[in-house]
Amino acid sequence: MPETASTTRAPAALLPSLAPLLHEWLPRQRWFAGKGRRVTGFTLDAATELLPLDGTGPGLLHLLVRVEQPARPAQTPADCYQLLLGVRTQLPPRLAPALIGRIRQGPLAGRAVYEGLRDPRLAGLLYERLRTPGRIGPLRFHGSATLPASLAPRVLDAEQSNSSLVYGDTYILKIFRRVSPGANPDLELPLALARAGCARVPEPVAWFETGASTLGVLQPYLRDSRDGWRLALDALAQGGEFTSEALALGRATAEVHLALAEALPTEKLHRARTELLAGEMDQRLHAAAKAVPSLLPYVPGLRAVFAAAGDTSGTGWLQRVHGDLHLGQTLRSADGGWSVIDFEGEPAKPLAERCRPQPAVRDVAGMLRSFDYAARTHRPWNPEWAARCRDAYCTGYAEASGTDPRTDPALLRAYETDKAVYEVVYEARHRPDWLPVPMAAIERLAGAE
Numbered sequence: 001m002p003e004t005a006s007t008t009r010a011p012a013a014l015l016p017s018l019a020p021l022l023h024e025w026l027p028r029q030r031w032f033a034g035k036g037r038r039v040t041g042f043t044l045d046a047a048t049e050l051l052p053l054d055g056t057g058p059g060l061l062h063l064l065v066r067v068e069q070p071a072r073p074a075q076t077p078a079d080c081y082q083l084l085l086g087v088r089t090q091l092p093p094r095l096a097p098a099l100i101g102r103i104r105q106g107p108l109a110g111r112a113v114y115e116g117l118r119d120p121r122l123a124g125l126l127y128e129r130l131r132t133p134g135r136i137g138p139l140r141f142h143g144s145a146t147l148p149a150s151l152a153p154r155v156l157d158a159e160q161s162n163s164s165l166v167y168g169d170t171y172i173l174k175i176f177r178r179v180s181p182g183a184n185p186d187l188e189l190p191l192a193l194a195r196a197g198c199a200r201v202p203e204p205v206a207w208f209e210t211g212a213s214t215l216g217v218l219q220p221y222l223r224d225s226r227d228g229w230r231l232a233l234d235a236l237a238q239g240g241e242f243t244s245e246a247l248a249l250g251r252a253t254a255e256v257h258l259a260l261a262e263a264l265p266t267e268k269l270h271r272a273r274t275e276l277l278a279g280e281m282d283q284r285l286h287a288a289a290k291a292v293p294s295l296l297p298y299v300p301g302l303r304a305v306f307a308a309a310g311d312t313s314g315t316g317w318l319q320r321v322h323g324d325l326h327l328g329q330t331l332r333s334a335d336g337g338w339s340v341i342d343f344e345g346e347p348a349k350p351l352a353e354r355c356r357p358q359p360a361v362r363d364v365a366g367m368l369r370s371f372d373y374a375a376r377t378h379r380p381w382n383p384e385w386a387a388r389c390r391d392a393y394c395t396g397y398a399e400a401s402g403t404d405p406r407t408d409p410a411l412l413r414a415y416e417t418d419k420a421v422y423e424v425v426y427e428a429r430h431r432p433d434w435l436p437v438p439m440a441a442i443e444r445l446a447g448a449e
Helices: 011-028 093-098 120-131 185-195 228-237 243-263 271-291 293-310 361-376 383-401 409-430 436-445
Strands: 041-051 059-068 079-088 099-102 112-115 134-136 139-143 153-156 162-167 171-176 206-210 213-220 317-319 330-332 338-340
Touching: 011 041, 011 059, 011 099, 041 120, 059 120, 079 093, 079 120, 079 171, 093 099, 093 112, 120 139, 120 153, 120 162, 120 171, 120 206, 185 213, 185 243, 228 243, 228 330, 228 361, 243 317, 243 330, 243 338, 243 361, 243 383, 271 293, 271 409, 293 409, 293 436, 361 383, 361 409, 361 436, 409 436
Parallel strands: none
Antiparallel strands: 041 059, 059 079, 079 112, 099 112, 134 139, 139 206, 153 162, 162 171, 171 213, 206 213, 330 338
């Protein structure tokens, strides 16, 4: 692919002309992480014309923009967001819902700016760039397979922290909206698993990046699969069991962990590390109790859970893990096979922390919490259903790995408690009606039940 200009023809004037529109539009996006804090300014890291802005359009402008907001921790850089903006003189009615606004001044004065991913022509252009590895300005496109041409794109509206496009029900492109320096684990880990011969994770076939930052990953789209969360809710609605599915899912999780331990470095888990992990959990509990006073009566019991984990001598290993495993991050195919997806980890956490080796029971604890969440969506609440799923999942994991996560109860309980504390803060802020779900777990884990 021939290299083109890396910036627009008037980059210095571009951002000031876009700023009034971005001030209004960015905070409304689901993937914007700075909600509730005022936007005070923008800094342009890079601007690339993926489709030149000549004539009436459309043009496709790729931007990396830093968003300045108050109340950031000291020495923490401003969040950087990836934007793909369409530009037209006249916006067709079918694209009206994608409109960001019309620019009044600067190099794009008088033109309409809109969410480019909503334009099939521009979304198709992005796919064509991925089909032809090469460089455009600061953007580098890579591929590991020959891709078919002219696949019709559509936007998936279910994503929260990122955006996804499906091409012809054959491939799915995840575009990382909040960009951090370093290889994104949602590219790094699936590539490592593919090298290790693990078939539980769709192998990336193309990706693009700038510098050392991953911007997007293209993988096979498992169109005949259904996610584990929906399957669990369907089983509850029909009064059915989910233990056989949980058992198979436990085996799949163990296979992924074994492959990650084979493909990437591991470390011995020592007492000093368990003390550090327990201390970090205790700090998060302290901050959570300040934010959600409902936690205060349970703090002594929860601190005892973390202290017990810190007192363990340290057995097992540290390795790369999924980092945000739950039923919604799994897919079951028509033949009953399970796949694991979305290895990005918790996007709110720094990339370096997400890439740090962890005990494998962290992922197990996340899935155990997910069974509780599923059971709580059903009326009346069925805690026995969740308990059976939890036991079956751990049994399946033990069968495939040779190690039962229940044999290290202190660390498993600590990770489950840490996850429940996180859930309490999240639900209190975003979904107060769901707060009883993690609070029931807090009561159980603190020893009050």
